[in-house]
Amino acid sequence: MSAIALIVPTVNSTISGQLLLQNGGNFVGLTATLTGLAPNTTHGFHIHVYGDASDPKGLNMGGHFNPTNASHGCPAASDNNGAVVVSTAYHFGDLGSVTSDATGAVSKSWVASHLSLVNAKELGFVLGRGVIVHAVADDCTTQPTGNSGARLAQGVIAVQGANTVDAATIPDAASTDPQAIAVLNNGKLSSTVVATKKNPSDALSLAFNVTGASVATAYKLVQTTYNPGKDGSADDCSTGVVGTFVTDAQGSFSGTFQTKAASVKSILGLTYAIATDNCKGDAYVVYGAIGVKSPPSPPPSTASTTSTPVAVPTSAASADPLTATKNLNSASIKNAASSLFGLFVSIFALM
Ligand SMILES: [Cu+2]
Missing domain, CATH: 2.60.40.200 (Superoxide dismutase, copper/zinc binding domain)
Structure with a gap:
């Protein structure tokens, strides 16, 4: 059974191609074939949590696919195209980086042992998730994005040929x-x-x-x-x-x-x-x-004037604002909630 993400350029980009995913039993074989990159350049390459291609800049793909709530990193060398930095903790969607040749093309095959194409109950089940090619290399360190820069191309992981997903594994809730x-x-x-x-x-x-x-x-x-x-x-x-x-x-x-x-x-x-x-x-x-689908943006906080500002790492925020924002949403909501609580306390104190 195999799956494919057809990768198309975002605005002002020329990168296109595909990621082929092949079920190998207890691993998924990956083959990335891309053209239109700058020659001899390295680009962060990730599976993102949403397979939502509705934004021309790729922003509706959300942050990295991270079902285990791990820190960002880069997996072992075999999963990471030989990049020198290897992390013990990484998102399931962290695939490291890909490097173009002198013609601006990428042709790489490697293995991801934590991904799944056939069992929807597996944490690493990636059908319907997104694939992003970034502007610069993943540094395998900066949280939560690897500081890989803007999103230059996007794709959605889809079944190729007959659908052999085990229906019994599809959650019915x-x-x-x-x-x-x-x-x-x-x-x-x-x-x-x-x-x-x-x-x-x-x-x-x-x-x-x-x-x-x-x-x-x-x-x-x-x-x-x-x-x-x-x-x-x-x-x-x-x-x-x-x-x-x-x-x-x-x-x-x-x-x-x-x-x-x-x-x-x-x-x-x-x-x-x-x-x-x-x-x-x-x-x-x-x-x-x-x-x-990417969920709708949360409504603006009614306590915005009193909520505690959330610290956003400036490099990550400027490079890939959505990933940083998405990961901080829960913190923002908690801050907004505590500010609202403070507001109620103030009102009761006045009564
Ligand atoms: Cu990414």
């Missing part, structure tokens, strides 16, 4: 599931699908919008798996058709579909495609992997 998101964009047609399931007995609800399609035209939304071998041959609409929709006079559509999927987690790493209505031949107009 739907009420605790995150939302999932697929971002579809071929440069002309763009679409977002957001999947939500509030209660186990509910249908999985897909909030769906399209712009840039042909006007007044019927299409199908299809749930499938990414399969590059099918390009040029017939795309598959025999199963997985979510629904049919017709665009308006502007080539847009917005609506909601209900599906019978068991949970949000059960669709992570699958792919949504928009297909021509007759679904003949090369029918997929555009497709995008289904990843874990």
Whole structure:
């Protein structure tokens, strides 16, 4: 069983390529193939917690994938492309760095023993998570980002070919599931699908919008798996058709579909495609992997004027503000809560 993250450039970047992940039993084999980097440069390379490609700067990918709540570091040399710094503690998403050759290309294969593609109950299950290529090398030390700089390319880890995730391992506690998101964009047609399931007995609800399609035209939304071998041959609409929709006079559509999927987690790493209505031949107009959605930003604190400022490491904050912010959110909320408590105490004292 294998998975793939198609890596696309963020704004003002030229880096693209793919990360291939292959199930090896008790390890996952990784092969990164990239082009468009500056020649002979080293770049932090991580799995991030969200597979949400909806921000053009990659900011909705969140911080590093870190299910064990560990410190940032770099794993053993075999996991780290031979980088000299090896840490005993690291995030599951810490993959070290990749280094380009004289043509600005990367072609590297290595092994990650802590990741999983087939068992959704494993802590290291990464289908639907994000992949980020950073501007500079991971220093393997600076918390929590490795000071790797801006996000130059992003991708979502998706099942390649047949889906062989063990269904028995997919958590069925739907009420605790995150939302999932697929971002579809071929440069002309763009679409977002957001999947939500509030209660186990509910249908999985897909909030769906399209712009840039042909006007007044019927299409199908299809749930499938990414399969590059099918390009040029017939795309598959025999199963997985979510629904049919017709665009308006502007080539847009917005609506909601209900599906019978068991949970949000059960669709992570699958792919949504928009297909021509007759679904003949090369029918997929555009497709995008289904990843874990970044939660909405927390509402602004009502006690902002009295809350204690949170110390943010300046280098990490300027280089990758979101990662620093996300990791400090709980501290901010606690500070805001204690300030609110102080406010109530003050009010009671006045009464
Ligand atoms: Cu990163």
